Amino acid sequence: MSHLGGGHVSAQGPVLILVGPPGSGKSTVGRLAAEHLGVPFRDFDHDLEHAHGLPAGELVVRLGRERFQEAERELLTALLPEFTGVLALGGGTPTAPGVPELLAPFHVVFLDVDLEHLLRREGLVSLHPWLMPNPRAHLRELLKARRPVYTEVAAATVPTSGRAPAEVLADVLATLPAATG
Numbered sequence: 001m002s003h004l005g006g007g008h009v010s011a012q013g014p015v016l017i018l019v020g021p022p023g024s025g026k027s028t029v030g031r032l033a034a035e036h037l038g039v040p041f042r043d044f045d046h047d048l049e050h051a052h053g054l055p056a057g058e059l060v061v062r063l064g065r066e067r068f069q070e071a072e073r074e075l076l077t078a079l080l081p082e083f084t085g086v087l088a089l090g091g092g093t094p095t096a097p098g099v100p101e102l103l104a105p106f107h108v109v110f111l112d113v114d115l116e117h118l119l120r121r122e123g124l125v126s127l128h129p130w131l132m133p134n135p136r137a138h139l140r141e142l143l144k145a146r147r148p149v150y151t152e153v154a155a156a157t158v159p160t161s162g163r164a165p166a167e168v169l170a171d172v173l174a175t176l177p178a179a180t181g
């Protein structure tokens with residue numbers, strides 16, 4: 001259970017927010033969850049791309065991590081009050097300064113994955129050029145550093161290693177408060 005969120009789910013804003021490392025399945029499962037719930041789906045990486053004119057993975061390289069995170073916080077601040085569907089965040093978004101506080105009123109679920117399964121996920125390096133030159137070492141450190149942050153902002157953690165998106169979806173839906181689940 002999140003210390004920041006404390007289970008206070010806001011009536012306004014996204015009904016569900018997915019967090020987790022790149023390749024954990026936030027976009028895939030988020031889309032399925034929105035379909036199941038009959039609400040709109042929003043991929044935060046696409047919002048960033050739309051606002052800044054470059055795919056999120058390239059934007060990290062172009063702006064550097066600090067300015068990328070400022071851009072993320074700014075966009076998220078604008079989006080949260082006006083979007084009521086399912087939101088898949090970027091993998092690094094919860095680690096941007098100020099973002100855990102922004103997420104606190106909402107129902108956040110952490111999609112967890114272990115390193116070996118993550119490395120097998122399709123398109124990982126081409127979508128995330130900043131993982132080069134050693135994606136394995138980079139992801140190992142990234143998981144170690146970020147797991148506490150994901151856990152802190154989320155009300156629930158759903159394991160995804162070796163599990164199909166439909167199985168993950170069922171677990172995610174089961175975490176929702178009764179009125180929306």
Ligand SMILES: Nc1ncnc2c1ncn2[C@@H]1O[C@H](COP(=O)(O)OP(=O)(O)O)[C@@H](O)[C@H]1O
Pocket residue numbers: 020021022023024025026027028029088091121122123160162163164165168
């Ligand atoms: N549970 C899963 N098992 C295997 N592959 C998955 C799973 N979830 C997603 N994928 C695949 O992994 C890749 C990354 O998924 P994506 O949803 O884009 O992750 P994220 O948005 O968290 O970066 C995609 O090729 C997707 O089809």
Ligand SMILES: O=C(O)C1=C[C@@H](OP(=O)(O)O)[C@@H](O)[C@H](O)C1
Pocket residue numbers: 020021022023026027045056057058060089090091092093127128
């Ligand atoms: O983990 C990260 O730092 C990032 C993850 C990406 O999103 P996905 O997790 O949806 O791939 C994207 O926002 C950007 O490349 C940075």
Ligand SMILES: [Mg+2]
Pocket residue numbers: 026027043045088089090
């Ligand atoms: Mg994604």
